[in-house]
Amino acid sequence: MTRRPHKPIVLALLALLLPLEMNAQEPPSSHRPSTQWTAEQAVHYALEHNPDAGAALERIKAADADIKSARAAFYPQLGVGAEYSRTNNPMYSFGNILNQGMFSDSIDFNQPGTTDTLQPKATVQYRLYNGGRDAAALDAAGERSQAANHEHAAIRSRLQFEVIRAFCTIVQAADTVQARQSAVEAMAASLAVAQARFEEGSLLKEDLLSLEAQHARAQEQLIQARHGLSLAQRGFLNLLGLQGDAVVLDPAGAPAQEIPVERDIGKRPELTAMAALIKAQEAQVRVARAGYRPTADAFGSYQVDKGTELEDGSGNSWTTGVRLNYTLFNGGQTSAAAERAEAGLREAKQQQRKLELAFNLEMEQALLALNQEEERLKVTGKMLESATESARLARLRFKEGVLLSSELIDIENRRTDAQLSHALAMASRKIAIADLRRAVGLAQFNQGK
DSSP, rough: OOOOHHHHHHHHHHHHHHHHHHHHOOOGOOOSSOOOBBBHHHHHHHHHHHHHHHHHHHHHHHHHHHHHHHGGGSSOOEEEEEEEEOOOOHHHHHHHHTTOOOOOTOSSSOOOOOOOEEEEEEEEEEESSSSTTTHHHHHHHHHHHHHHHHHHHHHHHHHHHHHHHHHHHHHHHHHHHHHHHHHHHHHHHHHHHHHHHHHHSSSSSHHHHHHHHHHHHHHHHHHHHHHHHHHHHHHHHHHTTOOOSSBBBBBTOOOOOOOOOOGGGGOOHHHHHHHHHHHHHHHHHHHHGGGGEEEEEEEEEEEEEEOSSTTTTTEEEEEEEEEOOOOOOOTTHHHHHHHHHHHHHHHHHHHHHHHHHHHHHHHHHHHHHHHHHHHHHHHHHHHHHHHHHHHHHHHHHHHHOOSOHHHHHHHHHHHHHHHHHHHHHHHHHHHHHHHHHHHTTTTSSOOOO
C-alpha cells in the first residue's frame, strides 16, 4: 500500500513552482529597460521598437529588391529543358529520322513508321536593345529606393517628436497631479481650521459647508488628474512599442534641445523623398516612351535528339541568331502609357509644391508657438509666485478670522490655477522647441540612423 504525500507538502511545492511558471509565461512585451526613462533613452528605444519604424525598414528592403529585379534585365537569360515524345505522324516521324541521322533511301515518306525522341535543350537569350526601357526602369527603382529611405527618415523624425511630446505630457500631467494634491491638502488644512472655528462659534455653518464642498471638488479634480496621468503614460508606452500600466521618468531627463538657429525646410526628409519620387517618375516617362523604339535580341540554343525506336538514332543541333522587333501600331497603347506617365510626373511636381507650402507654414507656426510659450512662461512664473504668497497670507488671515471662507476658496483656486498654468507653459515650451526642430528637419538628439 503506497503512502500519499501529506497535503501541506503538496501545497508548499505548488507555491514554489507557481511563480516559476508565471515568470516563464511572461509576455515578451514586459522585457524593457527597468531604469527610469529619460527623453533621449525613450527616443532611442522608440526608433528601434516602434512598429511604424519597423514597417518603414521593410519598405526599404522591398525597394532594394525592386532594384535587383530591374538589374536582372541586363543579364542574359539561360534556360534548360527536356522533352520526350513518341509519334507515328508522318511529318513529325520523318523529322525525328532526320534529326537522329537515320535517313535512308528505303524510307516510305508516307509511312515512315513510329519514332520517339528525347530532346534535352539549352537556350540563351540576351536583350541587345529595347529603347532604353531597362536602364530607365533601373533608374526608377533606384530613385524609389532613395525615396523609401527618406520616408523612413521622415517617420523617424515624426516619431522622435511624438515621443518628446508624450514625455513632456507625462511631466505636465504629473505636475497637475501634484498641484491637485497640494490643493486638496491646503483645503483639508483650511477645513480643519474652519471646523475648529465653527465649534468655537466664530464661523457660520454655511461657510463650513462651502469649504467642505470645495474640499470634495478638489478631491474630484485630483482623481481626474491621476486618470489623465495614467492615459499619458499608456500613450507613451504605446509609442515605444511596449505594454504596461506605469511609467517612471527620470526627473532630470527632460529634453533640453537647443533652439535651431537655421530655419530652412530644405532638410525635411519628406521633401528629399518627394524629389526622389519625381526623378523616379521622370524615369517612368522614359520607360513609357521606350515603346516607340525597336527591340533587338540575340539568342542561341543547343539541342540533343535521341531516339530508341531507331537503332543508334541520335543527333545534335544548334541555332543562333538575332531578332529585331518594331511595333508599327498597337492601338495607341504606347502613347497612352506615355501620357499617363507624364501626367503622373506633373502631379508629383504639384505635390512637391504643396509640401513646400505646407512645411513653410509648419515652420512659421512652430516659431510663433515657441515665441508665445516663451512669453507665457515668464508671465505664469510671476503669476505663480504672487499666487503662492497670496495664498499663504490668506490662510493666516482666515485662521485669525479676518477672511471669509469664500475669499479663501477663490485665492486657493487662483493659486492652483497659476500652478497648473505654469506647469503647462513649461511643458508646452519644450514641446514647441521639439516641434520647431522637427519642422526644420533636425533630429531631436544625436542618434544614429
